[in-house]
Amino acid sequence: MTEATRRDRSRVDTDQQIRTVARTLLVSQGRQAVTLRAIAREMRITAPALYRYYDSFDDLIQQVCTDICADLAVELTERLAAVPAGDTTGQVFAVCRGFRAWAVRHPQEFSLVFATPAVGQSGEHPSDDPFGRVFLAVAARVLTTRELAIPADGDVPAELRADLATYRDSLITTLTQTGIDLPARLLPLGAAYTMVRFWVRLYGQVALEVFGRFPFPVTDPEPLFDSMIAELVAEVGLTR
Amino acid sequence: MTEATRRDRSRVDTDQQIRTVARTLLVSQGRQAVTLRAIAREMRITAPALYRYYDSFDDLIQQVCTDICADLAVELTERLAAVPAGDTTGQVFAVCRGFRAWAVRHPQEFSLVFATPAVGQSGEHPSDDPFGRVFLAVAARVLTTRELAIPADGDVPAELRADLATYRDSLITTLTQTGIDLPARLLPLGAAYTMVRFWVRLYGQVALEVFGRFPFPVTDPEPLFDSMIAELVAEVGLTR
DNA sequence: CCAATCCGGTGAACATCGTTAACGGCAGGG
DNA sequence: CCCTGCCGTTAACGATGTTCACCGGATTGG
Numbered sequence: 001m002t003e004a005t006r007r008d009r010s011r012v013d014t015d016q017q018i019r020t021v022a023r024t025l026l027v028s029q030g031r032q033a034v035t036l037r038a039i040a041r042e043m044r045i046t047a048p049a050l051y052r053y054y055d056s057f058d059d060l061i062q063q064v065c066t067d068i069c070a071d072l073a074v075e076l077t078e079r080l081a082a083v084p085a086g087d088t089t090g091q092v093f094a095v096c097r098g099f100r101a102w103a104v105r106h107p108q109e110f111s112l113v114f115a116t117p118a119v120g121q122s123g124e125h126p127s128d129d130p131f132g133r134v135f136l137a138v139a140a141r142v143l144t145t146r147e148l149a150i151p152a153d154g155d156v157p158a159e160l161r162a163d164l165a166t167y168r169d170s171l172i173t174t175l176t177q178t179g180i181d182l183p184a185r186l187l188p189l190g191a192a193y194t195m196v197r198f199w200v201r202l203y204g205q206v207a208l209e210v211f212g213r214f215p216f217p218v219t220d221p222e223p224l225f226d227s228m229i230a231e232l233v234a235e236v237g238l239t240r
Numbered sequence: 241m242t243e244a245t246r247r248d249r250s251r252v253d254t255d256q257q258i259r260t261v262a263r264t265l266l267v268s269q270g271r272q273a274v275t276l277r278a279i280a281r282e283m284r285i286t287a288p289a290l291y292r293y294y295d296s297f298d299d300l301i302q303q304v305c306t307d308i309c310a311d312l313a314v315e316l317t318e319r320l321a322a323v324p325a326g327d328t329t330g331q332v333f334a335v336c337r338g339f340r341a342w343a344v345r346h347p348q349e350f351s352l353v354f355a356t357p358a359v360g361q362s363g364e365h366p367s368d369d370p371f372g373r374v375f376l377a378v379a380a381r382v383l384t385t386r387e388l389a390i391p392a393d394g395d396v397p398a399e400l401r402a403d404l405a406t407y408r409d410s411l412i413t414t415l416t417q418t419g420i421d422l423p424a425r426l427l428p429l430g431a432a433y434t435m436v437r438f439w440v441r442l443y444g445q446v447a448l449e450v451f452g453r454f455p456f457p458v459t460d461p462e463p464l465f466d467s468m469i470a471e472l473v474a475e476v477g478l479t480r
Numbered sequence: 481c482c483a484a485t486c487c488g489g490t491g492a493a494c495a496t497c498g499t500t501a502a503c504g505g506c507a508g509g510g
Numbered sequence: 511c512c513c514t515g516c517c518g519t520t521a522a523c524g525a526t527g528t529t530c531a532c533c534g535g536a537t538t539g540g
Contacts (some may be wrong), residue, residue, distance in 0.1 A: 010517095011516085011517090016519095026287070028443050030357075032299055035497065035498085036497075036498060036499090037496075037497065037498085038497095043517080045519095046518075046519060046520080047373060047497090047498080048499075048501095048518085048519080048520090049502080049517070049518055049519080051499075051500085052517055052518075056498080056499080057497095057498060057499090075431055081382060084486085108357060111356070111357050113442055114451065114453060115351060115355040116351070116451065117331055117347045117348065117451060117452075118450075119453025123489085132455060135455075145369060151286045157463060157464075157466075157467040159463035159467075160463055160464055160467065161457055161458070163456065163457075163459055163464075164456075166456065166457075167455070167456035170456060181333025193304060193426070193540075195376045195455065196454065196455065196456075197456075197468070197471075199448070199455055200441060200444040200445050200448060200468065201441055201444055202444075203444045203448055204440040204442075204445070204446070204447065205440050205443020205444070205451070207355070207443070207444065207447055208439070208440060209357065210357060210358075211354065211355055211358055212357075213354060213358070213443070214436065214439075215372060215407070215435065215439055216403065216404075216406065216407035216410060216434065216436075217403075217406075218403055219402070220399070223397060223399035224397075224400055224403075224436075226397075227397040227399075227400065228258070228437070228440065231437075235389055236376075237353055250488095251487090251488085252518060275527085276526075276528090277525075277526065277527085278526095285489080285490095286489070286490055286491080287493085287527080287528085288489085288490075288528080288529080288530090289488070289489055289490080289527090291528075292487075292488055292489075296527080296528080297526095297527060297528090298511065344522085412499090413496095463527085
């Protein structure tokens with residue numbers, strides 16, 4: 001059984017190479033340049049061989065998306081590790097700035113993962129990927145260590161409470177899977193609501209920068225981002 | 241000269257048909273289905289004939305983008321016309337809700353126009369298209385008729401003031417082109433800053449819905465959108 | 481009124497793409 | 511030792527963007 005490793009290793013190795021080459025093409029030449037034949041060419045292999053590893057081109061792209069999320073999560077985790085454990089606000093800044101920095105550095109990967117129309121696969125829990133978990137972990141630490149300016153449950157719009165309640169539950173289960181124990185008392189509806197609002201503004205800021213869709217030419221987007229994040233962090237009640 | 245009309249009309253007619261067919265394909269079958277040969281096929285014509293009208297496929301797509309912006313502007317203008325002239329806040333709601341409704345109804349067109357990585361064409365003034373002008377017109381009416389909760393110029397982050405100043409100037413020139421006269425006194429830096437923040441949150445909310453990237457499955461996104469917009473409108477100091 | 485010109489179309493061709501099918505070698509296990 | 515899978519190849523099909531040569535009818539100039 002241990003001798004199956006040689007063949008298995010070769011298989012997982014070439015699979016790894018397929019994904020790597022695909023992402024290199026994506027980053028260096030854009031979405032339209034990542035093509036089965038181009039990948040095969042780069043690997044000095046023929047295109048049909050790739051079908052031994054993926055059922056179709058779309059399957060490969062899907063896998064690449066997953067890999068991108070995982071790598072983004074790793075990068076964010078590394079940045080988080082550089083922040084003192086007690087500096088909760090610093091961790092929030094780190095993960096937000098890290099997300100923006102990654103998006104600006106990899107616009108093609110960002111638009112592939114975060115700006116592709118969802119086609120009916122609404123059954124998924126989008127925050128159940130490694131990237132979402134990093135954000136979630138930071139949020140959990142914030143909720144356990146800080147007192148936030150969170151709307152009372154009664155102030156949350158009534159039509160949203162059902163969705164937010166299931167969201168809260170999925171958050172807690174995801175967190176326990178990650179080994180974090182967050183008592184439900186610390187995650188009221190208002191907290192879930194605030195997390196959504198936070199994400200809307202962070203995502204909007206980053207996406208607009210990546211897509212060059214600010215209403216005017218911004219000479220240096222970083223100060224703009226920083227001021228937006230500072231305002232956002234202050235609004236949810238985080239102070240240094 | 242007037243007899244050139246017959247040929248010209250035929251030319252502009254087929255050009256119109258090209259764009260229409262392209263957009264029909266985009267809406268009904270997605271981005272990847274809009275193809276030179278598919279357009280030609282639908283028009284009972286040969287693909288190379290399209291090169292009499294556009295230099296390349298990308299040029300056609302570019303034109304389609306422009307058309308989409310124009311149509312979106314028309315739709316928003318119609319919605320605006322249904323709001324009483326004195327109801328400034330209602331106009332803001334109308335244009336925001338109209339933008340979301342359009343985006344949700346045409347996700348492919350939205351992602352083509354508003355979620356395609358900007359490739360160095362940063363020389364453009366993105367708010368100089370018909371769509372941007374509609375927003376701008378509403379903003380101008382708000383600024384002339386209402387007293388807003390706008391940060392003082394001194395509270396605007398220093399690094400942003402230069403960009404915001406040029407933004408303000410371009411806004412005023414664009415407005416005068418549209419026939420609207422907005423005295424510079426009514427458009428301080430804080431107002432320009434607020435407009436950017438407003439756009440960030442509106443765009444983020446809409447894009448996340450279109451791309452299905454909320455952190456949890458939202459059963460009905462409309463109440464979520466409405467509450468976000470209500471909060472946003474209230475924050476900038478607009479009351480009914 | 482006739483000839484020259486241009487404009488918008490066709491057809492064939494090329495390179496590229498995703499995908500499928502038939503084939504072949506090479507390793508591992510009975 | 512043979513046999514069975516795995517993993518690669520070659521050949522082919524249909525589709526794409528794009529170019530080129532050609533051509534017919536309307537437009538136009540003398």
